[in-house]
Amino acid sequence: MDVKFFSRSHCELCVEGLRTLKLVQEELGFTIDMIDIETDEAIHEKYMLMIPVVEKDGEVIQYGNLDYVTLMERL
Numbered sequence: 001m002d003v004k005f006f007s008r009s010h011c012e013l014c015v016e017g018l019r020t021l022k023l024v025q026e027e028l029g030f031t032i033d034m035i036d037i038e039t040d041e042a043i044h045e046k047y048m049l050m051i052p053v054v055e056k057d058g059e060v061i062q063y064g065n066l067d068y069v070t071l072m073e074r075l
Contacts, residue, residue, distance in 0.1 A: 001029075003032050003061075005035065005054055006052060006053040006054075007035070008051060021054060023068060027072065
């Protein structure tokens with residue numbers, strides 16, 4: 001399973017979200033594809049107000065305040 005994590009630099013909520021996602025990763029064993037939204041204009045437009053965003057198979061799993069329980073259930 002490959003999970004995409006959309007974020008940007010200097011985003012404290014993204015740091016916290018990645019920490020939570022990595023806890024889930026330890027349980028479920030998937031790879032995290034880190035994507036900086038500031039490197040792609042289309043992605044930036046799409047997610048600039050939502051980051052951090054976790055996506056799997058093109059579907060947004062959760063965004064903003066990421067929580068362990070929701071990520072575990074949806075991933």
